[in-house]
Amino acid sequence: MQTPQQLKDKVINYAASIGIDKIGFASADPFLELKQRLVEHRKLGYESGFEEADLAMRTHPEMILPEAQSIIAIALAYPTKIEEAPRSEPGQYRGMVARAAWGEDYHHVLRRKLKQLEEYILEFVPDAKCESMVDTGALSDRAVAERAGLGWVGKNTSLITPEFGSWVYLGEMITSIPFPPDTPLEDGCGDCTLCMDHCPTDAFEQPGQLNSQKCLAFVTQLKNYVPEAFRESVGNRVYGCDTCQQVCPKNRKINFTHHPEFQPDPELAKPLLKPLLTIGNKRFRETFGPTAAAWRGKKPLQRNAILGLAHFKDVSAVPDLIEVLNQDVRPPLRGTAAWALGKIGGEQARQALDAALSVEKDDEVKEEINHALGMLDEGKKGM
Known part of the structure; x- marks a missing residue:
């Protein structure tokens, strides 16, 4: 019988073997401080409209998975430079697509990684409940990743990791397994604006x-x-x-x-x-x-x-x-x-x-x- 810590160690090693750059573990407790901020954010009219409308769903993991005990957060790093990038010329001007949309749609890539993680976990705990999401899910990817110790949320609201900066895609999995949580990192932005x-x-x-x-x-x-x-x-x-x-x-x-x-x-x-x-x-x-x-x-x-x-x-x-x-x-x-x-x-x-x-x-x-x-x-x- 695996203890949660033993299984956590196995999951960390497996994640590295399938190309996940960072993995962290967090409690599935409600994100109460985040909820207060989101309420104020909505009052001020600062939302994009792309978010989950139900603030309770965005901050209470147990509403998504009633058996929620912990959350696994993952990050994949992505490139920031183009080799031999084409240049704009008169009559042949070019636009720019943000780096988060380079290559294959990251939603698909992260979902595949999370699916592999879930299948691996179920080998050891066949009756475990898991619910994965990437970006379009109800939870805040950055809030989960920050709680799981992947990085800190900077002044620009991006998650910043010590190794990869903010050039990372995030995903998470709510699970019924009580994995021991990791420790959040301290803010590393200092006075920089x-x-x-x-x-x-x-x-x-x-x-x-x-x-x-x-x-x-x-x-x-x-x-x-x-x-x-x-x-x-x-x-x-x-x-x-x-x-x-x-x-x-x-x-x-x-x-x-x-x-x-x-x-x-x-x-x-x-x-x-x-x-x-x-x-x-x-x-x-x-x-x-x-x-x-x-x-x-x-x-x-x-x-x-x-x-x-x-x-x-x-x-x-x-x-x-x-x-x-x-x-x-x-x-x-x-x-x-x-x-x-x-x-x-x-x-x-x-x-x-x-x-x-x-x-x-x-x-x-x-x-x-x-x-x-x-x-x-x-x-x-x-x-």
């Missing part, structure tokens, strides 16, 4: 409190319009944002390439922007479908590509943007294309906007066209 100082939209209201409504990682995933206040900040980000992690001293010169499934395809990590405007559903599924960037569909990526072309003021893209303005059936893309034409400018853009205004039926798109024409007029005044 680089992540907060460099956020393009000032999305951090205070250390450890992120207003998701202002965070570009969230904004780039919106399905409709990007609020104008954030459009220029999006830059050439096609999906997600890494700025607060890139400036973190704990992430300096870190690049882990030992998981082949996470290695980026340079053409997907830094995709050409113009081809995204007309990519078909089948082609999108074939190229981006296996990655984490595809979960919201192609529309957000296409809209962000339009913003990217405006960011570069790519005059060569004007005919492509006019095509979107005239032909795309989705109002947010037509309206965003109008805004981009206003930013890029030129007589061809003006003529297209004037023509589109006379036939456009959607009120929001008409507002965008009028705004774009206004930008062109302002540009002329400044000449």
